Structure formats: structure tokens, C-alpha cells
Amino acid sequence: MTVNGATPVGATTPEEAAFAQEVQRGEPILEVRDLRKHFPLTKGILFKKQVGAVKAVDGVSFDLMQGETLGIVGESGCGKSTLAKVLMNLEPATTGSVKYKGEEISRLSGAGLKAVRRNIQMVFQDPYTSLNPRMTVGDIIGEPFEIHPEVAPKGDRRKAVQDLLDVVGLNPEYINRYPHQFxxxQRQRIGIARGLALKPEIIICDEPVSALDVSVQAQVINLLESLQGEFNLSYMFIAHDLSIVRHISDRVGVMYLGRIVEIGTDLEIYDHATHPYTQALLSAVPVPDPTARESRDRIVLTGDVPSPANPPSGCRFRTRCWKAQEKCEREDPALTVRAWLEGRARHDSACHFAGERENV
Amino acid sequence: MSTVADQGRPAREEPYTxxxxxxxxxxxxxRTRDGVVRAVNGVNYSVSAGETLAVLGESGSGKSVTAQAVMGILDMPPAAIPEGELLFRGRDMLKMSKEERRKIRGQKIAMIFQDALSSLNxxxxxGFQLGEMYRAHRGSNRKDAKAKAVELMDRVRIPAAKERVGDYPHQFxxxxxxxxxxxxxxxxxxxLIIADEPTTALDVTVQAQVMDLLAELQAEYHMGLILITHDLGVVADVADKIAVMYAGRIVETAPVHELYARPAHPYTRGLLDSIPRLDQKGxxxxxxxxLPPNLLRIPAGCAFNPRCPRAQEICRQKVPPLAEVTEDDGTPLAGRGSACFFWKETLHDG
Amino acid sequence: MPDRNEPIPDDHDPLRNINPTDSDHLDYVGQQGLAVEQETLIEPDPAKREQARSLWGDAWRDLRRRPIFLVSTVLIVLLILIAIFPGLFTGTDPRASDLINNYLRRPDWTDFFGGGWFGYDGQGRSIYARVIYGARASITVGICVTLAVTLLGGMAGMAAGFFGGWSDAVISRITDIFFGIPLLLGALVLLNAFSVRTVWSVVIALAFLGWTQLARVMRGSVITVKQSDYVVAGRALGAGTSRLMFRHILPNAIAPVIVVATIALGGYITAEATLSFLGIGLQDPTISWGVDISSAQKVIRQAPFVLFFPAAALSITVLAFIMMGDAVRDALDPKLR
Incomplete structure (x- = not known):
């Protein structure tokens, strides 16, 4: 497989050299600290005046370990897609730091940025809009090589594209077809092949299966899992489908209104959640088992998610939380392990009153 | 046969069983430029008052088209209904006059769509849009209609209905x-209410609220509910019986508990098996x-045969009818049917 | 109202669910029933393999089947031939004036061979020959103005839409200012500044005033396309500005511009004729339909045919381009129908 090269050829910038280092499995490959992305709200057409900001991502910190899959779940508007865009450097971060292999990447431009692009790639949600309809599959998957000519010499590109098609389970002869013929x-597989072309170390998957039919979702999930092993990839897997996230993730972070409210291994989050929001989210997921209908103990949240332009003071979840007290209004709870928690419940949770749910 | 006159309220007392x-x-x-797309190919189902039928299928299975045909909102042409009957309280809606049909639509059968934002003006x-229902169909005056609108908003538990009745859709x-x-x-x-993917566009926590509300109101008014969805979780939560559709046909029908416990069609089985389970981690x-079939060229025989682990020669030649499913000793299983030549084997392995 | 023509959400449209899936491999799977594990499919028969079809290819296939397109194409090709080689269509000199043959003389059958079968104008010139030679001015103005505005407007619209921010604000305001100037009135004023007015001065005047329409269309189209995931994907791969612009955005944004430009072409031809009619566009001795219509109006009572033929030629030409634009629009975006 030509795709699986180890060190990049011809590192010319300091970033490229730094990015070429090997990171041990289980060591952090991406470190995110207090990352914020605020979209200014402005008034006026020609002379804009800022009147506020939508705090889409508002102080997110986590590590992505080499070789792991970190799932990020949350409801629409929680900032998970913005987080992906900021990590991809598609949107500039407002403040905070993102380090890839110890190297700050959130403020890179030019050659440095281009070098990062080679190492962090993305799979998009909608396979119908993420492929250029005027380009053939060969052009789409080959484009990364045109942008980064050092990855594959000109003569080998067609072969490289065909190899990629084969890797993602498509017929290499489809190279001259257009996306609408798939x-x-299959389009999502093409998107994945494009993401793999530069042999990245990290792939950020933004809802990669939510636009697909149920019977096809499992195929794509299986493909992603087998590629992870084959190419030694680290995934950040953003989704709202909790059962799929559980299946694929080693660790899971739960987002609410621009923050991570709880993060831990899949067992810790799914069976020993300590944050009320996580508990409500988990209890609301429809279970494909009619016998569970009667025995279900669902937490029905009242009210709507507050506007990210004007989040509540203190804990952001307090307006919908049944545990909320005066302290929650005053103090913003840190994402940390509370002293009183034991066993699997001992993981990071941003709640003053973190605790497992009593079984009723 | 009932007449137009007793389409109103009193008809409920009639002994129609x-x-x-x-x-x-x-x-x-x-009928498209590329050929005739057979979206629905001989679908049979029925719903009684107070019952919830879930129609389960992927995109292109014909589940929504069937509902649109029932509702009478298909654009004809390009759509056409070459065959079939749509009996509402025993009367075929396809044979009714436009005027009769219109009276049933909205008054007797209502539909809820996936995308509420684009369905509201x-x-x-x-409040005005809600009140219009009363003004148009019941001849209420403005004031009454508004009062009714507030009452309705209260009933679906919109907080502060009185203050919000004048708000516009985007404010919700x-x-x-x-x-x-x-x-x-x-x-x-x-x-009868037909809900076409009513919660697909919503977040999980909100989904639960809306589904609960719908189920509750259905029980309260003793309505029939057809729930069209692709989500096996939602179905398990609210349905009484299920019809699974594939390539424009119903491939399996069953009461909800039995379908999940013992599917009798390989497609249903495949769907259930592809849900990630705890013990499958890693x-x-x-x-x-x-892939789901192209409706322009539905495979010969059983439409599922190219994807089916059980397919035999017969599956490629004959279209399996929706056969009654029974226990081994021949005891019929009420309400169960499977359009698979090998339903017995499938039922056993399930 | 839940019961009226609801916009059915896209994924409920059965037609949409069918088209994306191409079919011959499915067909193949369907008929052969071979294992399709991982969807790796081998073509059954290379001869049967469907051609890779681009969207342009699809549009072209679609166009070829439209009678309106065929009719307008034949007309336009004919008109262009006439414009380039007027000598092929008439042997008569359009400037040859023979006062015996003036508009009061009825044409007889001998004129059919003499090139005077449309009759003669006030100065005894063959109307037929003048209609033939007049095509060149109209077609030249139409095509050149369209090319110029597409280029100018396209670039301005692309810059405004792609870069956004200040460049967008500035370009959009300039566009708005130009948009406020009526095309004809503006051209009248501009053309007055030229001491000698040729076809080219008309082209310059119309292009100078007309580019804004295209700029607006282009800008809107670019903004829509710019937000597509595939452009974001291109950026994520590290693609530079020119690659994003010309490889990803332009090919996807150009369709509405082509449609508007084709339809506008007819409008520029009319504008040229109108200007010439008003005596401010082309002038004798340049031969143009507008000029001829203008001089014909003096004799309209005695000899309406003097006016009829150049006017009809103008109408047919404009109609041909508008029909072509309609057909192209339908083919490029079936949803607009």
C-alpha cells in the first residue's frame, strides 16, 4: 500500500520537521486548551459595530491521544461542528491554544498551515455537498496530491488514487466518474478516500454517517474502524447518535452550549455519567427495544437550550437542571474530578453536584 | 356506505366497525424522463382508531410516498396511482370527488411533517395560522379563532401561550x-394523524418531549396514528404494530414486541442487527x-435478494407474497406477515 | 396549513432518492446477485459501461433534445454566418443607390434575381441587401458586449463574493451606483462624448453600463457556492485562493451567469438598434438595422415594408438569443422550470 508511508519526504519548514516526529500510542497528539470561538454580532452595513458575540465554542480543553477515537456528542447548537472547524483551522480561534505534537497550530498561516493540513484531515457530514460536482472522482481524490505534490510524484498519482479507491472499498475503475453517479x-467513501490521501495522522469526522441510510451507516462505521487500524489514525468523531459514538469511541466528551461538560471513557460516560445533562441526554435516546418501554426512566428536560449569544451565568445548564442551586448561578463549575466520586464515576465532570444517578 | 352529509361529527356514532x-x-x-419510477408496488396496511402503526423504511422505500398518496398531496403528474384502494371508514378516497377529498384532508386526516419551519408560513x-383552521373550516370569527389558537397552544404545552400567540414561526x-x-x-x-418523520430534525432531548406529547394526545383523542420513520428506537417507543417497507413493498408486518424479538424477514433482521450493541464494542x-435499490431498476424477484444472506434461486425469479407467519405447529401469529420465501428459517434464527 | 401544497422535505422526494444512485452497477448486482461486500464491484461488460457523465455533459444531452434549443441554434448559426459572410447571401451592394428603384416602385419577379425582393428604400437601395449586411453590426455588438460584461461583471462579482468584507462592500456599492443608471439613457450620454461613433464605441458604452447585472448574478452565485462543503474541503486540504476560485467555485457558479448573459445578449442588440434609431448609436454609412428602422420611419405611411424587414430581422435575432437562454437555463437547472 503506497498510502501508508511513515515520514514525509522533504521537510522544509520547522513545522514540517516537528510534525514528522513519532508520537507513541496513547500519548497526546493534539492538545486543546481553553479554546474559544466567538462570532461577533454586528450592526450596520458599511461601518460595523459589534453589539455582542455568539459564543459557539467557549473554553474547551481536551487531549486527543495517538491512536484513539474521541467521540464528541451534543445537540445542535452546542458548538461541536464549530469546534471541528476551528481545529481544522477553517475558522480562526478567538483565543486559546491547539497544539499538534507540541507545536502551536492555531495561529499558523502559509507554509506552516499547509504542513498541518497534511496531518489533520476531515470527513464531512453531507456526502451530497462535500464533493465538487464538476470534478471526477479521480480529480477529487487526486487533488490533495496536486496541492501537496511532495506526497506523490506526478507519475504515481493515478495509481495512488486507484489504491485509495480500493482501500475504501470502491472499484478503482470508477476513477473517471462524477459524484452524482454514486x-x-459510496460518496462518503470517496470523501474518506480524499481525507486519507495525504496520510494524515488525525481525521476529524463531523457527523460522517448521519446523512446515510440506516443499512449503509454500519458499512461506513466498519470502514472507518478498519482504516484506523490500518493507517494508525487518531479520530475525533463528532456525532449526535449516541449509540454509534459509543460503539466507535474510546473516550467520549459531552458538549453543551460551547463547553465540554463531561469527558471520560465510554464506560464512564455511558454507565456512570455524573453530569445531569449527560444523564438527561442518555435517558432520552430512544432504545430499539420495545420491552424497555415500560421500565424506562426518562428525564424529560424542560425548556430550550439558551442562546449561545447570551448564556446563563455560572453553570450553563442550570436553567434546565433539576439539581440547580444558588451556587450554580454564582460559580462556573470547572471540568474536573470531584473528590467525593468513586470508581468509574471518578472522571472529569463540570457540575458542582456531580454524582451518578440513583436508580429509581 | 356513508354519504357526504354524515362526514361530520355524528358519523362517529355510526356503527362502522x-x-x-x-x-x-x-x-x-x-413518470420521469429517465423512465417510470415504481415508488410503491402493492402496499396493504390498515390502522384503527387509537392504534399506532409505524411504517419503517429507508429513503426510497416508498414510505413517505404512500403517506402522501393517502393524504392526497401527491403531484399528479408526475405521480400516478394506477392501481389500489384507499379506504377511509370503508369508502375509497380515490373514487371521491375533489370536494369530498378536500373535506377529509385536514379535517379527518391530518399530517405532520419533518420540517416544521418550512411548513409554517x-x-x-x-396564532393566526392556527386560527385559520377554524375560520376556514368552521366559519369561526376572528376572536373565537384566536381564543381557540391559544387553547391549542396550551394543549401542546407551549409555555405562555397567550403572550406568544402573536409570535412568528422563526421566534420559536x-x-x-x-x-x-x-x-x-x-x-x-x-x-387519523400521519406523522412523517416528526422528530428526525429535532435534538434527542426534544425528540423525547415531542414523541411523548404526540402519544399522549393520540390516546386522549383516540386517534389513529401512522408514524413514518427510519428510526428503530422511536418505533420501539411508541408503535403498536409495524410495517417494514423496502423498495415500495411491505416486507414484514408484526406487532412491535414480536418484530424486535423475532423478525421474520432478513431485511428487518439486518436492520436490527446493524444497531450497535454493547457486547459488540470493538x-x-x-x-x-x-446498496438500497434504484427504483428505476428494481431487481427481479424479491427486491432484497442482491443484499440478502439467504437468497436462493427462487428469490431471483419470483416476488414473494406477504405470507402469514405461524409458529412451527401452525398456530397463526396474529398480525404477522413476511414477504420472504424463507420466513420460517429467519424466524427460527432470530 | 398542513393540508395544502406542502414543500415536501427533500429526502422525501422519491425522485431525488433515485437520481443520485447510478445504476449500472446496481443493475449488475441486481441481475447477477453477486456478492457486493464492501461494494467493490467489477464491471460486467466493458462495452456496456456507461460513459462518465459530467453535469455539463448531462446538460448538453438534455439540450439536444429540446426543439427550442435546436431552432434557436439553427437561427443563431445562420445569423452568425450572415454576419461574417454577408456576400454569400446577396450579390447586391447594400450601398448601391439607384433612384429608379425607390420605395414607390413595386418589386416584381425580376427583382428576385436582382437582390431586391424585399423592395427598395427611399434611396433606392436593396432592403434585402441592407438587412443582410446590417446583421454584422447587431451581432457584433450583441456578442462583444456580452463577452465584455461577462468578463468584467464576472471578475467583479467573483472578487466581491469570494473575498467578502471590504472588497465586497466597495464593489457592491459601485454596482449599486451603476445599477441606478438606465442603460439607454446612460449610453446616450456616453455616446455623445464620442466624436466618431463606430460599432466599437457602442460596444464600449454598453459594456461599461451593463456589467453590473452580471456582477450581481456572479456575486450571489459565488457566495452560495463558497459555502459548500466541497469548497471547505478544498480549504481543509490546503488549496490556495486561485485553486479554490477557478477549480471549485467558478465551474459551479458560472451556470446562472451564462444563462443571464445569453438572455441579456438579445437586450444589447435591441439597445444598439434603439440607440441607432435615436441617431445616437451607429450612423450612416454604417449599415445597421437600427439605422434603417430610423430612416424607414419617415416613409412608414407610403411604404411600411421598408420598416418591416429590418424590424423583423431584429426581432427574430433577439428572439433566437432569448430562446437559447431559456433552453440553456432549463438544461442547467431543471429546478427553475
């Missing part, structure tokens, strides 16, 4:  | 808009191979 699942 | 809606051998096709206050959140859609569907107290998920 079904959703 | 059959199902509320009975779809018989429905065919729908679309953005330039009119929601997604969940609230879907509640307004439900209120609108309920306005004329229909006998393993490959079961995946139905291949």
Missing part, C-alpha cells in the same frame, strides 16, 4:  | 415549532451489504 454511502 | 384507514394494493409510480403569526425553537405543527394537525380533531458491526 449513492450516498 | 372496520379499520379507520385501509390501504389496499396501492401502487404509485412517477413565515410572514404570519402562528425547533421543538416548539413541531408542537405548533402538532397543534395545527389536531385543530379539527381528526380521526468488533465489526453487522452491515447489510450493498
Amino acid at each position: 449513492s450516498g454511502g | 372496520g379499520p379507520l384507514l385501509d390501504v389496499r394494493n396501492l401502487h404509485v409510480e412517477f 413565515p410572514v404570519l403569526p402562528v 425553537s425547533g421543538g416548539m415549532r413541531q408542537r405548533i405543527m402538532i397543534a395545527m394537525a389536531l385543530a379539527l380533531e381528526p380521526d 468488533q465489526e458491526l453487522y452491515a447489510i451489504k450493498g
